[in-house]
Amino acid sequence: MNRIEIEQLTKFYGERQVLDAVDLNIAPHEVVCLIGxxxxxxxxxxxxxxxxxxxxxGTVRLDGVDIYDESFGRTGLYKRVGIVFQAYNLFPHMSxxxxxxLAPIRVHGRDRREAEAAGLKLLQLFGLGQYARAYPxxxxxxxxxxVAIVRSLATEPxxxxxxxVTAALDxxxxxxxxxxxxxxxxxxxxxxxxxxxxxxARDVADRVCFxxxxxxxxQGEPHRLFSKPENPRTQKFLERIIAAGRLEASV
Amino acid sequence: MTRRPGKGRRQIALKDRxxxxxxxxxxxxxxxGAIAFFVGSxxxxxxxxxxxxxxxxMLEAAxxxxxxxxxxxxxxxxxxxCIGIWALVLAIFRAMSGPWFAPxxxxxxxxxxxxxxxxxxxxxxxxxxxxxxxxxxxLPKEGLFWGGVALILSYxxxxxxxxxxxxxxxxxxxxxxxxxxxxTQWQTLRYAILPQALRNVVPAMLNLVVxxxxxxxxxxxxxxxxxxxxxQIYTARTFNYSSLVVAAILFLxxxxxxxxxxxxxxxxxxxxxxxxAK
Numbered sequence: 250m251n252r253i254e255i256e257q258l259t260k261f262y263g264e265r266q267v268l269d270a271v272d273l274n275i276a277p278h279e280v281v282c283l284i285g286x287x288x289x290x291x292x293x294x295x296x297x298x299x300x301x302x303x304x305x306x307g308t309v310r311l312d313g314v315d316i317y318d319e320s321f322g323r324t325g326l327y328k329r330v331g332i333v334f335q336a337y338n339l340f341p342h343m344s345x346x347x348x349x350x351l352a353p354i355r356v357h358g359r360d361r362r363e364a365e366a367a368g369l370k371l372l373q374l375f376g377l378g379q380y381a382r383a384y385p386x387x388x389x390x391x392x393x394x395x396v397a398i399v400r401s402l403a404t405e406p407x408x409x410x411x412x413x414v415t416a417a418l419d420x421x422x423x424x425x426x427x428x429x430x431x432x433x434x435x436x437x438x439x440x441x442x443x444x445x446x447x448x449x450a451r452d453v454a455d456r457v458c459f460x461x462x463x464x465x466x467x468q469g470e471p472h473r474l475f476s477k478p479e480n481p482r483t484q485k486f487l488e489r490i491i492a493a494g495r496l497e498a499s500v
Numbered sequence: 501m502t503r504r505p506g507k508g509r510r511q512i513a514l515k516d517r518x519x520x521x522x523x524x525x526x527x528x529x530x531x532x533g534a535i536a537f538f539v540g541s542x543x544x545x546x547x548x549x550x551x552x553x554x555x556x557x558m559l560e561a562a563x564x565x566x567x568x569x570x571x572x573x574x575x576x577x578x579x580x581x582c583i584g585i586w587a588l589v590l591a592i593f594r595a596m597s598g599p600w601f602a603p604x605x606x607x608x609x610x611x612x613x614x615x616x617x618x619x620x621x622x623x624x625x626x627x628x629x630x631x632x633x634x635x636x637x638x639l640p641k642e643g644l645f646w647g648g649v650a651l652i653l654s655y656x657x658x659x660x661x662x663x664x665x666x667x668x669x670x671x672x673x674x675x676x677x678x679x680x681x682x683x684t685q686w687q688t689l690r691y692a693i694l695p696q697a698l699r700n701v702v703p704a705m706l707n708l709v710v711x712x713x714x715x716x717x718x719x720x721x722x723x724x725x726x727x728x729x730x731x732q733i734y735t736a737r738t739f740n741y742s743s744l745v746v747a748a749i750l751f752l753x754x755x756x757x758x759x760x761x762x763x764x765x766x767x768x769x770x771x772x773x774x775x776x777a778k
Contacts (some may be wrong), residue, residue, distance in 0.1 A: 301680055327682035338677035342695045351691060352681035404681070 252277045258307035269463035278437045282450035285460035291443040299330040331401030335413040337393045339385040345382040349403045389421030411442045445493045447496035503765030554742045561734040561743035569750045572716045582652045587659030615657035623650040628722040643722035664700035707760045
C-alpha cells in the first residue's frame with residue numbers, strides 16, 4: 250500500500266490553474282523530489298499534502314485514509330505529516346527548545362519535562378544541543394533551518410515535507426542542512442522534497458518528478474531523468490539548469 | 501607585537517561621545533535663551549509673569565492641584581487597564597477568521613468605526629450627562645464613572661487599531677508554521693502571533709497612553725475635580741493663572757519618565773534575546 254496517494258489534484262488561485270489533475274503515489278520510506286521552474290505548482294502540491302493549502306478537486310490519502318477524514322481529528326494529520334519552509338518560520342520570541350516543544354506540549358498534551366527531555370535529545374542528535382537556550386536570531390541561517398527541521402520532527406511524523414529548505418541559505422551553509430536530510434533518508438523517513446538543488450535531488454531522491462504548468466510532465470529514477478530526459482520540456486528545463494551552472498552536465 | 505587595547509582609541513571614543521552631548525546642550529541653551537530673552541523683553545512680561553508664573557501663587561495652589569492630579573492619575577490608570585484589555589479583545593475578534601467568528605468581526609469593525617469617528621469630548625458629555633439623567637436603576641449615577649466609560653470606549657477604538665496593525669505586521673509564515681504544527685487558531689494567536697505583536701506595538705501604544713493622560717482632563721467638563729478643574733477653581737477665586745502652570749508641570753512629570761521607561765524596557769527586551777546563548 251502507498252503511504253501517500255494523490256489523485257486528480259486540481260487547484261486554482263482565482264482564475265489561474267496551478268495544479269492540473271495531478272496523480273502521485275509515494276511509498277513508505279520513499280524520497281520523492283519535485284523539481285520545476287518557479288510557478289510550476291511544486292510548492293502548492295506539497296502544501297496540499299498536509300492540508301495547509303486547500304485544493305479544489307481530487308483527493309489526497311495518507312495510508313489509505315482521506316486527509317479530510319474525521320478519524321484524523323483536528324491535529325492528527327499535522328502530527329503525522331511535518332513540513333519545513335524555505336524561510337524557517339521559527340518563532341523569534343521563543344528559545345530553540347521552546348520552539349521545539351510548543352507543539353508536543355500544547356497540541357499533543359505531553360508533559361513539559363518529558364517533552365523538553367525529548368527535544369534536547371533530538372537537538373543533540375542533530376548536533377544542536379548547545380543552542381537549546383538560544384534564540385533563533387542568534388543562530389546562522391543553516392542552524393535555524395536545522396532547528397526548523399528538528400521542530401517538525403518533534404511530533405514524530407511519518408512523512409516530512411521540505412519546501413525549498415535551502416533556497417534562502419548562503420551557499421556555504423547549504424551542506425549542513427542537506428546532510429540532515431540524507432541522515433533522515435538513511436533512517437527511513439518518507440519525504441517529499443521541493444528543491445532547486447539538482448545535484449542533491451539526484452543523490453538523495455528515489456524518484457524525481459518534473460512539474461510544468463501544474464502537471465507532472467515526467468518522473469523517474471533520478472540518474473535516468475537527469476541524464477536522459479524524455480520529455481522535450483524536461484530537456485529544455487535541464488539544459489537551462491546546466492547552463493546556469495546548477496548541475497554538472499551528465500556524462 | 502602585542503596588541504594594546506589602545507589608550508588613544510579610548511580617548512577618541514570619549515571625545516566622540518562627549519562632542520555631540522556638548523553641541524546639543526549648547527544649542528538647547530542658545531535657542532531657549534533666545535526665546536526667553538525675546539519673551540522677557542515684551543512690555544507686558546512682568547504682568548504676565550506675575551499672573552502665570554508667580555511662585556507664591558503656585559505654592560498656594562499646589563496642594564489643591566496635586567489632589568486633583570491624584571484623581572486624574574487614578575482615572576488614567578484604571579482606564580488604561582480597561583482599554584488594554586477591551587481593545588485586545590476587540591483586536592482578537594477582528595483577527596479570527598472563519599464563518600463562526602463573522603459576527604464578532606463585524607461587531608469589532610462597527611465599534612471601531614463608531615467610536616473613532618466621534619470626538620472624545622462629545623462622548624464624555626453624552627455619557628457623563630446623558631446616562632445619569634436616564635436614572636436607570638442599578639447603574640451608577642456619577643458623572644465621573646460615565647465620563648471614564650466614555651474615555652475607555654473612545655480610546656479602545658484607537659488601541660484596537662494599534663493592536664491590529666501589530667498583529668498584521670507579524671510575518672504570515674509564522675501563522676502558517678503554527679498551523680502546520682497543529683495549533684488551533686486561538687493557540688496560534690496566543691503563542692505565536694500575539695507575543696510578537698504586543699512587542700511591536702509598545703511605542704505606538706505609549707503614544708495613546710500619554711494622549712489619554714492628557715485627555716483625562718476632558719472629565720473636568722463634568723465637574724470632576726481633577727487637576728485641571730482644581731486649577732480652574734483656584735484661578736476663578738484669585739484671578740491668577742499660575743495654578744494652570746502647576747497642573748502642566750505635574751502632567752509633564754508623569755509623561756516624560758514614562759517615555760524613558762518604555763525605551764528602557766524595549767532595550768532590555770532586545771538584550772535579553774541577544775544574550776540568551778551560552
